[in-house]
Amino acid sequence: MTSNVSVSPSDKGILIVLSGPSGVGKGTVCKALRACAPDIVYSVSATTRSPREGEVDGVNYFFKSREHFQQLIEQDQMLEWAEYVGNFYGTPRKFVEDTLNSGKDIILEIEVQGALKVKQKFPNGVFIFLLPPSLTELESRIVGRGTESEESIRNRMSVALEEIAMMEQYDYAIVNDQVDLACHRIRSILTAEHCRKDRMVSKIQHWMEEVRK
Amino acid sequence: MTSNVSVSPSDKGILIVLSGPSGVGKGTVCKALRACAPDIVYSVSATTRSPREGEVDGVNYFFKSREHFQQLIEQDQMLEWAEYVGNFYGTPRKFVEDTLNSGKDIILEIEVQGALKVKQKFPNGVFIFLLPPSLTELESRIVGRGTESEESIRNRMSVALEEIAMMEQYDYAIVNDQVDLACHRIRSILTAEHCRKDRMVSKIQHWMEEVRK
Numbered sequence: 001m002t003s004n005v006s007v008s009p010s011d012k013g014i015l016i017v018l019s020g021p022s023g024v025g026k027g028t029v030c031k032a033l034r035a036c037a038p039d040i041v042y043s044v045s046a047t048t049r050s051p052r053e054g055e056v057d058g059v060n061y062f063f064k065s066r067e068h069f070q071q072l073i074e075q076d077q078m079l080e081w082a083e084y085v086g087n088f089y090g091t092p093r094k095f096v097e098d099t100l101n102s103g104k105d106i107i108l109e110i111e112v113q114g115a116l117k118v119k120q121k122f123p124n125g126v127f128i129f130l131l132p133p134s135l136t137e138l139e140s141r142i143v144g145r146g147t148e149s150e151e152s153i154r155n156r157m158s159v160a161l162e163e164i165a166m167m168e169q170y171d172y173a174i175v176n177d178q179v180d181l182a183c184h185r186i187r188s189i190l191t192a193e194h195c196r197k198d199r200m201v202s203k204i205q206h207w208m209e210e211v212r213k
Numbered sequence: 214m215t216s217n218v219s220v221s222p223s224d225k226g227i228l229i230v231l232s233g234p235s236g237v238g239k240g241t242v243c244k245a246l247r248a249c250a251p252d253i254v255y256s257v258s259a260t261t262r263s264p265r266e267g268e269v270d271g272v273n274y275f276f277k278s279r280e281h282f283q284q285l286i287e288q289d290q291m292l293e294w295a296e297y298v299g300n301f302y303g304t305p306r307k308f309v310e311d312t313l314n315s316g317k318d319i320i321l322e323i324e325v326q327g328a329l330k331v332k333q334k335f336p337n338g339v340f341i342f343l344l345p346p347s348l349t350e351l352e353s354r355i356v357g358r359g360t361e362s363e364e365s366i367r368n369r370m371s372v373a374l375e376e377i378a379m380m381e382q383y384d385y386a387i388v389n390d391q392v393d394l395a396c397h398r399i400r401s402i403l404t405a406e407h408c409r410k411d412r413m414v415s416k417i418q419h420w421m422e423e424v425r426k
Contacts, residue, residue, distance in 0.1 A: 128408075129410070131413070131417065135420055161420075164417070164420065167410060167413070167414065167417075168410070168414065170410050171409070171410055172405065172408045172409055172410055172413075173408060173410050173413035173414070174408050184404070185405075185408055187401075188401040188402075188404035188405050188408075189401075189404075189405040189408060191397070191398060191401035191402075191405075192385065192398075192401050192402040192404075192405035192406070193405070195341075195385045195387050195398055195401075195402060197342070197380060197381070197383050197384055197385055197386050200344070200380070200385075200386035200387075201380065201381065204344065204377070204380075204386075207348055207377070
């Protein structure tokens with residue numbers, strides 16, 4: 001009657017999308033996460049801009065020609081893409097899918113609009129929104145970035161607030177009050193997501209089949 | 214425009230219900246969790262049986278007269294209850310609600326039928342199902358408990374399998390392969406649940422109100 005088959009490891013990895021308003025510290029959190037969670041794969045973006053000194057293809061970016069990039073867009077091979085200052089930037093679908101199929105989790109650090117585009121293609125991904133500890137703190141981070149005009153700061157704060165309102169479409173929201181705490185929360189979310197019933201049910205399916213014999 | 218108000222701590226605690234088939238090790242996991250997560254409150258059951266030597270009212274159990282217990286059932290003050298060997302056992306609603314209202318998380322360790330009754334009254338609770346590493350392992354734990362007959366073991370395994378099928382109604386399932394790992398998963402689930410968007414949205418509501426002014 002009983003089966004000796006244990007609970008098997010998940011077949012597929014989980015896609016985690018980390019997003020949030022400009023200035024919230026997505027890059028800093030992701031960098032800290034890399035150090036403390038080497039088991040997570042970090043998505044590599046594609047770009048049409050030229051490699052800078054020391055940048056390695058497939059590590060810093062996938063460097064593509066303009067023609068190749070446009071071809072990938074047409075073939076629905078970009079989960080999201082945008083043009084900045086004359087260059088294309090985007091997230092190649094293949095790298096994400098290959099990683100998930102190999103059973104590894106992959107994290108995508110991306111701005112809010114891009115994240116929502118990814119959600120259309122990967123509704124089963126885990127979408128995490130990074131919040132500033134307070135709006136004052138966000139403003140001081142934006143101000144602290146450089147010598148922007150008062151109007152530019154007002155504009156950027158206004159965009160940030162619109163982006164915060166989009167948190168509604170995410171699964172989780174974490175406060176970036178301390179980078180190590182934010183990392184701990186992201187890792188906890190990932191552990192919890194691996195324990196979600198829907199993912200676990202498929203793992204013990206063979207028990208039920210064994211029992212029905 | 215900007216608000217100095219930080220993200221506020223959650224007003225309400227989270228109810229965690231830990232359940233699973235008989236023999237899976239719910240008690241052992243809960244005991245280990247008590248040691249490593251003193252911030253979680255542990256629900257105290259009510260019973261009509263007499264206190265044993267050393268048992269303290271409100272710590273081991275809430276000791277009630279049969280009349281008082283029945284009164285509490287009639288007043289819908291028991292989240293679930295059952296009768297075993299002539300005594301009533303149940304989960305008093307007031308202790309759970311008072312703890313949640315004070316902002317603390319509370320954990321309920323309970324068998325599968327009771328957990329599903331609690332779910333009807335607290336659909337927002339977090340329901341965690343504890344799984345054995347394998348069915349063989351569950352059987353050997355049941356066998357290892359004493360000198361039960363082969364028929365009794367077969368019956369208990371059959372009940373356990375029916376209970377495992379009820380995992381469908383839970384939010385999470387974790388494997389009790391190692392007690393410390395099981396504790397880590399439960400704590401991760403709790404951290405993740407505190408970060409769920411729906412809980413966080415209410416915390417930053419005042420930002421949006423501030424902005425709309």
